[in-house]
Every structure is written in structure tokens, then in C-alpha cells.
Amino acid sequence: MKEFNTDKLPKKQILSMQIDLSQFEAATDEEKTQHEKMRESTTFFKDGMRRLFKNPLAVISIIVLMILVATIVIVPEIYPYSYSQMIEVNGKRDKTAKNLAPFEYSKNELKAIEQGQEIFPHIFGTDELCRDYFIRVVYGTRVSLIVGLFASLIVLVIGLLYGSIAGYCGGKVDLVMMRIVDIIYSLPDTLMVILLSVVLNQVIGTALQGTFIARIGTNMVSLFAVFGLLYWVSMARLVRGQILSIKNNEYVLAARAIGTKPSRIIAKHILPNCMSVIFISVALQIPSAIFTESFLSFIGLGVQAPMPSLGSLANAARGGMQAYPHKMVFPALFICLIVLSFNLLGDGLRDAFDPKLRR
Amino acid sequence: MSEHLLEVRDLKQHFPISTGWFQKTPLKAVDGVSFTIDKGETLGLVGESGCGKTTVGRTILHLYKPTAGEVIYNGTQITPANIGKFRRDMQIVFQDPYSSLNPRMTVSDIIGEPLDVHKLYSSKKERDEKIAHLLNLVGLNSDHARRYAHEFSGGQRQRIGIARALAVEPKFIVCDEPVSALDVSIQAQIINTFEDLQKKLGIAYLFIAHDLLVVQHISHRIAVMYLGRIVEIGESSEIIANPMHPYTQSLISAIPIPDPDTARVKKRIPLEGDVPSPLKMPSGCPFRPRCRYATDICAKECPSLKEAAPGHQIACHNPHF
Numbered sequence: 001m002k003e004f005n006t007d008k009l010p011k012k013q014i015l016s017m018q019i020d021l022s023q024f025e026a027a028t029d030e031e032k033t034q035h036e037k038m039r040e041s042t043t044f045f046k047d048g049m050r051r052l053f054k055n056p057l058a059v060i061s062i063i064v065l066m067i068l069v070a071t072i073v074i075v076p077e078i079y080p081y082s083y084s085q086m087i088e089v090n091g092k093r094d095k096t097a098k099n100l101a102p103f104e105y106s107k108n109e110l111k112a113i114e115q116g117q118e119i120f121p122h123i124f125g126t127d128e129l130c131r132d133y134f135i136r137v138v139y140g141t142r143v144s145l146i147v148g149l150f151a152s153l154i155v156l157v158i159g160l161l162y163g164s165i166a167g168y169c170g171g172k173v174d175l176v177m178m179r180i181v182d183i184i185y186s187l188p189d190t191l192m193v194i195l196l197s198v199v200l201n202q203v204i205g206t207a208l209q210g211t212f213i214a215r216i217g218t219n220m221v222s223l224f225a226v227f228g229l230l231y232w233v234s235m236a237r238l239v240r241g242q243i244l245s246i247k248n249n250e251y252v253l254a255a256r257a258i259g260t261k262p263s264r265i266i267a268k269h270i271l272p273n274c275m276s277v278i279f280i281s282v283a284l285q286i287p288s289a290i291f292t293e294s295f296l297s298f299i300g301l302g303v304q305a306p307m308p309s310l311g312s313l314a315n316a317a318r319g320g321m322q323a324y325p326h327k328m329v330f331p332a333l334f335i336c337l338i339v340l341s342f343n344l345l346g347d348g349l350r351d352a353f354d355p356k357l358r359r
Numbered sequence: 360m361s362e363h364l365l366e367v368r369d370l371k372q373h374f375p376i377s378t379g380w381f382q383k384t385p386l387k388a389v390d391g392v393s394f395t396i397d398k399g400e401t402l403g404l405v406g407e408s409g410c411g412k413t414t415v416g417r418t419i420l421h422l423y424k425p426t427a428g429e430v431i432y433n434g435t436q437i438t439p440a441n442i443g444k445f446r447r448d449m450q451i452v453f454q455d456p457y458s459s460l461n462p463r464m465t466v467s468d469i470i471g472e473p474l475d476v477h478k479l480y481s482s483k484k485e486r487d488e489k490i491a492h493l494l495n496l497v498g499l500n501s502d503h504a505r506r507y508a509h510e511f512s513g514g515q516r517q518r519i520g521i522a523r524a525l526a527v528e529p530k531f532i533v534c535d536e537p538v539s540a541l542d543v544s545i546q547a548q549i550i551n552t553f554e555d556l557q558k559k560l561g562i563a564y565l566f567i568a569h570d571l572l573v574v575q576h577i578s579h580r581i582a583v584m585y586l587g588r589i590v591e592i593g594e595s596s597e598i599i600a601n602p603m604h605p606y607t608q609s610l611i612s613a614i615p616i617p618d619p620d621t622a623r624v625k626k627r628i629p630l631e632g633d634v635p636s637p638l639k640m641p642s643g644c645p646f647r648p649r650c651r652y653a654t655d656i657c658a659k660e661c662p663s664l665k666e667a668a669p670g671h672q673i674a675c676h677n678p679h680f
Contacts, residue, residue, distance in 0.1 A: 044462070044463060044507075108482075124413055247607060249458050249459075250453045250454075250455060250458045250459035251459050251460055253417070253422055253451075253453070253459075254451065254453060254459055254520070254523065255461075255472065256422055257420050257422060257449075257450060257451045258446060258450075258473045258523075258527070259443055259446030259447070259448070259473075259476055259477065260472065260476050264476070268461075268464075268472075269461050271462075272463040272464075273461070273462065273463055293526040308439065
């Protein structure tokens with residue numbers, strides 16, 4: 001560091017603009033180190049999360065989803081009624097508890113209450129087989145959410161593998177793989193879903209008899225298979241497009257010059273850079289999977305009775321819609337809540353992690 | 360010929376460009392380039408935009424599969440099959456410091472990647488030490504290792520790119536316009552860094568640039584490219600003082616001179632016309648349509664590199680001195 005001797009400087013003229021150095025003070029060592037403090041390094045992820053939590057709609061949907069998940073985990077453990085059993089009073093099946101309105105008690109239950117027994121209210125009433133409707137809706141939500149999450153996961157894994165191979169290899173491999181995608185894409189998917197789930201139900205049903213998977217229900221398994229076979233195509237296209245655009249970046253070329261293997265290049269360089277787009281599309285895939293599951297259950301191809309799903313509950317309620325509208329309203333409300341929350345969360349994620357897409 | 364570190368023989372790189380339905384025309388980005396680089400030497404490669412400089416550099420490293428020609432490193436020919444062995448000896452520094460660093464990786468991961476790939480360390484501690492050493496070598500603070508690339512300025516990013524290339528202790532680095540994206544003061548720093556590293560580690564460079572002053576400063580020898588061919592190659596001082604190819608003469612005359620008195624006296628040799636499209640190359644010498652000295656033979660035959668003076672080769676039928 002050069003020391004300035006202020007005495008040796010030329011004297012300041014009155015009209016001169018020269019800075020008068022004698023008025024400056026040398027910084028102490030402590031003051032110098034103050035400027036060396038390094039800013040905490042923020043990652044892309046932290047930055048995105050910060051933006052996500054600034055979005056009120058996304059935060060509300062996260063809270064709603066957390067409440068829903070807590071409900072479907074906790075309620076079946078502590079709730080006194082079961083989703084598949086008729087309501088019992090004093091160990092006897094209560095056949096008067098048919099189609100009760102929310103918070104209504106059956107005749108037998110009212111008698112028992114008069115005798116001093118405490119009976120847990122039927123929050124959503126009961127169905128035509130005298131089963132508590134609230135626990136059925138909770139189970140239905142559970143099924144719908146699981147189907148949605150797993151189906152999206154299957155779609156993600158298949159689409160990611162397929163798309164990254166097609167995108168990275170390029171050329172003829174890409175051409176052939178993408179034409180296969182185009183073929184699957186061009187099939188009318190509703191029709192295919194119905195046909196596949198009918199066929200798979202029979203094929204898988206006999207193959208899985210006696211195994212533990214059969215307990216989940218062959219319908220459920222065939223549902224996953226349908227998603228796995230049909231819905232990965234859009235994900236594969238998305239991943240391929242992302243990889244094509246990132247592949248030509250110079251850092252990928254640099255990694256190749258280093259001698260990095262293609263698998264490592266995909267895993268370390270390409271996928272982390274398109275992860276945000278992929279996660280957003282997964283978040284938006286979940287509600288569409290839930291919708292499809294509900295739709296399949298509604299037309300009777302979904303999960304097996306007595307296991308309820310929101311779609312099959314809505315279907316069952318169709319018959320008595322005018323007499324018991326609440327039986328239609330509750331499952332429909334839950335479907336709306338789930339789908340809306342995931343959609344809003346997906347939008348929030350997109351805005352937070354992919355600012356380029358925002359308009 | 361095996362005393363050269365790197366020898367490039369008649370390297371060609373043609374990219375197929377579709378020019379219509381089911382019709383492909385080769386774009387001759389590099390069309391028969393030959394040169395040698397010795398140990399610890401810098402060969403400057405100059406030429407205007409689109410003349411194939413970058414492609415030469417990338418093809419040498421087999422980042423593009425060469426259409427024809429040989430690249431011989433230390434007496435062994437490099438093929439796509441054995442390029443893996445040479446990844447430790449040859450590296451590249453890219454032009455754009457903004458796109459050449461992965462935005463999702465910390466500096467220590469970027470520099471550590473070559474170490475990981477070639478397993479150049481035995482413990483996590485040794486890896487950290489090597490990264491810190493590399494950062495210091497290129498003039499960065501070892502505390503920077505935990506940061507992400509976007510937190511740095513262009514010059515610092517370029518240093519990170521250099522550190523990444525140095526991590527495998529290469530003998531030869533392709534510097535693909537490493538300073539043209541930087542402003543002048545940073546350019547000087549980076550060039551000094553390159554020179555220091557050459558003195559310390561004895562690395563040979565293929566220094567690609569379009570700034571003649573920069574190339575003149577750093578290179579031992581200079582090669583001038585025009586439309587995918589080398590038109591003149593020779594000692595750096597010789598090329599600058601005594602250019603023989605009309606294209607080089609025009610290039611040299613365009614170097615700005617910081618002294619106004621000399622600049623006034625100096626004659627600029629302007630070039631007429633545009634660079635022809637590499638898809639429709641002129642017959643014979645590619646420079647013919649713009650050349651002041653063009654004769655009949657230039658349209659018929661493409662000149663090959665010939666020794667015009669000791670260590671000074673040009674590709675011209677009518678060299679003017």
C-alpha cells in the first residue's frame with residue numbers, strides 16, 4: 001500500500017476542482033476487513049423456494065395439500081368406523097342407519113344415546129349400505145392421491161429415461177424413438193385407457209392371484225399400467241426438447257472434452273438444468289392422473305369395491321342425487337380441492353423456478 | 360516427425376447441410392488443414408468469423424468427428440476409439456465464459472469434475488487441496504470454491520474455465536477465442552495468465568483469436584485461415600513484419616496503430632466484396648474473387664502451402680512481397 005504524504009501534495013488552488021486529500025482519513029484494518037465479507041452463496045433451489053413462498057396461491061395450496069395428507073394418514077387410524085363395515089350399535093348391525101344426512105343419528109343410535117352411550121357423529125352421514133360416509137371419502141381421497149402420485153412417478157421415470165436417451169443420442173435413434181412416441185400420442189387416449197384397463201384387468205387379474213399385489217386390487221395395478229403405457233409420451237417429448245436445447249451448451253462440450261461419460265453428462269449437467277421444467281410438469285400431471293382415475297372409477301373400471309375412490313363414490317351417488325345431494329357434493333368437492341391445489345402449486349412452481357415461461 | 364507434440368495432417372470437417380428435399384450439401388468448414396505444434400509452443404490461429412477456426416480446435420479434440428485427416432499426438436494417431444486416453448493431455452478453453460460453466464454447479468464441482476472423471480485424488484481432502492491450488496494458479500481466491508458460477512464476473516469465469524482445463528495437467532490446450540468476450544483490461548490479465556502458465560508448466564497452446572494484436576503478443580508462430588484453409592503460416596514476427604499472402608497483407612494493414620503519425624503514413628489495403636458462402640466455394644483459390652493479384656491459374660488450381668522463406672509457408676500462386 002502506498003502511503004500518501006499530504007504535506008507533499010501541491011497546494012490546492014481556490015478555484016481548482018482538485019480533491020483535497022488532507023480531508024481524507026486512512027481506513028483502519030478493521031474497516032478494511034468489513035468490506036471483505038462474502039455474501040452468502042444462494043443456490044438456484046433456495047432462490048426458487050423463496051419466490052414460491054411469496055406466492056399466496058401456492059402457499060395456500062401447499063397448506064390445503066398438507067391438511068389433506070394429514071387427514072388421510074391420521075383419520076383412518078383414530079376414526080371409530082371402518083370404510084367397509086356397516087355401522088354397529090351394541091355389537092349389532094344397525095340397519096336403520098341408511099342414507100343418513102350429515103350429523104344425523106339413526107333410530108338405534110338415538111336409543112343408545114338415550115341409554116347414556118356416546119356415539120361418534122357421522123360427519124358426512126352414511127351411504128345406502130349403512131357405512132360411514134366420511135371415512136369412505138377419506139379412503140377415496142387416499143386412493144386418488146396415491147394413484148395420482150404413483151402414476152406421475154411412473155410417467156416421470158419412463159418419460160425421463162426415454163426422452164433423455166432420444167435427446168442425447170440424436171440422429172436416427174431420436175427419429176425412430178420419437179416416431180414411436182408420435183404413434184402412441186395419436187391414439188385416442190380415453191378409448192385406449194378403457195380398452196387397456198379392461199384387457200389388463202383380466203390378464204393381470206389371473207396372473208396376480210394370491211400375491212400381495214392382488215390385495216391392492218388388480219384394477220389399481222392396471223390403472224398404473226395404463227398410465228405407464230400411455231401418459232409418458234408427453235413427458236418424453238418435454239424431456240427430449242429440454243435436453244436438445246441444453247445439449248449444445250458449451251459446458252456440455254467442456255464436459256465431453258474432459259472425457260466425462262454420457263451417462264454422467266446427462267445426470268450431472270443436463271438433467272439438473274431441466275429439472276425445474278420437469279418437476280413443474282409432474283406437479284401438473286398429478287391432477288390429470290387423479291382426474292383420469294376418477295373418470296375410470298366413475299364408469300366402473302377403477303378400484304375394486306369395497307375400496308372406494310372419489311370417482312366411484314360420485315358414481316354411486318348418482319342414483320340418489322336428488323334425494324341425497326350431499327353424497328355427490330363431498331367426493332366432488334374433494335376432487336376439486338385436490339386438483340385445484342395441485343394445479344395452483346404447479347403454476348406457482350413454474351413461476352418460481354422457470355421465470356422465462358411467465359408472461 | 361515425431362518430435363512435434365501435435366501434428367495435424369490434412370484435417371477436414373464437412374457438415375452436411377440439407378439444402379432441399381432429401382438433398383444434402385457438405386458445408387466445408389475445415390478443408391484440408393495441416394500444421395504442427397511443438398512442446399511449450401503457442402500457435403496463433405487467426406481469420407475472420409466463420410472461417411473455421413473454432414471447428415479446427417474442436418475437431419482436433421474430436422469433439423466433432425473429423426471427416427478426413429489425421430491428428431497425431433506424441434507420435435500416436437488419435438481416433439474416436441482411443442480419444443479417451445488423450446483427454447488428460449489435451450484440453451480446451453471456450454470463448455464464452457457465460458455458457459461454458461454449468462449454472463447448477465459450484466466452482467469446486469466444475470473444477471473438480473475432471474479430477475472425479477480421471478480419479479486424480481485419493482481422499483476428499485486431497486481433492487479440496489487440488490481445487491484450491493488450481494484456483495490460486497489462475498489467480499482466484501480458494502474461498503470462491505463454494506460459490507456458483509453466476510456470482511462471478513466474466514474474467515473470473517474465464518479463469519474458472521482455465522482452471523478446469525488445467526485440472527488434468529494437460530500438455531496442450533486449445534484456447535478457443537478465450538479473450539474475445541472480455542473487455543480489454545481483463546483480456547490483458549487473462550493473456551498474462553496464459554503466458555505465466557506456459558512458463559510454469561510448459562503447456563503448448565493453439566490460440567484461436569480474431570484479434571491480431573493479441574495473437575501477435577502471445578504466439579510464437581501464426582497461422583492465417585481463410586474459408587477453411589490455412590493461407591499462410593510462419594514465425595509470429597515474420598508474419599507481422601513481412602506478410603506474403605494478399606489476404607494476410609490486408610489483415611495486417613488493418614491493425615490499428617496507436618501512434619497517429621505512423622497511422623497517417625500507413626496504407627490500408629481494403630478488401631473488396633464479401634466472404635463467399637462456404638456452401639458455394641469459388642473454383643480454384645478460395646480467395647480469388649477478392650484478390651487484387653488474381654490471374655488465370657488462380658481460377659483453375661487451388662494453391663497448396665509452399666515454403667516461401669525458411670519456416671514461412673504460403674498458399675498463393677502469385678506471392679507478393
